[in-house]
Amino acid sequence: MLLVRILFFCCIVFVSFENVCAQEGWEDVEDQKDQLYSSVLDLKDGIYRTFDEFKTNSPFNTTDFEIRRKNLYVEDTNTTWLQVNEEKIWGCYNEGKIYVAQDGGIWKDVSIGRLLQFATVQIRQMLNTSQMYGVSNKEVEILKQYFIDTETGEVQELNSRNLASYVEQEIELKNYKAKNKANKLAQTILLLKSYNELNPLKIRQNE
Numbered sequence: 001m002l003l004v005r006i007l008f009f010c011c012i013v014f015v016s017f018e019n020v021c022a023q024e025g026w027e028d029v030e031d032q033k034d035q036l037y038s039s040v041l042d043l044k045d046g047i048y049r050t051f052d053e054f055k056t057n058s059p060f061n062t063t064d065f066e067i068r069r070k071n072l073y074v075e076d077t078n079t080t081w082l083q084v085n086e087e088k089i090w091g092c093y094n095e096g097k098i099y100v101a102q103d104g105g106i107w108k109d110v111s112i113g114r115l116l117q118f119a120t121v122q123i124r125q126m127l128n129t130s131q132m133y134g135v136s137n138k139e140v141e142i143l144k145q146y147f148i149d150t151e152t153g154e155v156q157e158l159n160s161r162n163l164a165s166y167v168e169q170e171i172e173l174k175n176y177k178a179k180n181k182a183n184k185l186a187q188t189i190l191l192l193k194s195y196n197e198l199n200p201l202k203i204r205q206n207e
Contacts, residue, residue: 051153070105113196
C-alpha cells in the first residue's frame with residue numbers, strides 16, 4: 001500500500017512539472033533576449049549594388065569606404081571622399097557588420113539571421129501652431145523598424161502581422177502569447193531575434 005502511494009505521488013509531481021515547463025517554455029526564450037545571435041560571417045568587405053550580389057558574396061566595390069552618420073563615402077584619392085547615392089546600392093559589409101540602404105541612408109543590421117533587422121531615422125518638418133508664438137517649424141524624428149527576408153530579398157516593416165508567417169513555422173514560437181500588449185513592438189523584436197537563432201543567415205560563396 002505504501003508503494004502505491006509513493007508511485008501515485010511521483011506521477012502527480014511529474015505531471016505538474018511537465019505543465020510548468022510547458023507554461024514557462026517561452027520564458028526560456030525571453031531570457032535569451034540579451035544574447036544576440038552570432039555567427040562567423042564569411043562575407044567580403046565591400047559595397048553591394050543588389051541583393052543578388054549580397055547573396056552570392058560578390059561586392060562590386062572593395063575600395064576603402066566609410067560610414068559617417070547615416071551616409072556612405074568611398075575614397076576617391078588620398079584626400080578626397082565621395083558620398084555614395086544610397087538609392088543606387090543594396091548595402092555594404094564592413095568589419096563584421098552588415099549595413100542596408102533604405103530611406104535615404106545606410107543602417108546597421110542589429111539582428112542577423114534569415115531575417116535582417118534594422119531601423120531607420122528620418123527627420124520631418126512639422127508645423128507647430130501656438131497662440132503665443134504663432135506658426136513655427138519643428139523637426140521630428142520618425143523611427144521605422146524593418147526586416148529583410150534573405151531568402152527572397154523582400155523588405156517589410158517590422159510588426160506582428162508581417163512576422164506572423166515566419167513565427168508560425170517554428171513550434172517553439174508559434175504558440176507565444178504576448179505578456180504585455182502595451183509593449184508589442186519590443187516583444188515583436190524579441191520574436192524576430194528568437195526566430196533568427198533557429199534560422200541562421202545563409203550566404204552562397206562565390207567561387
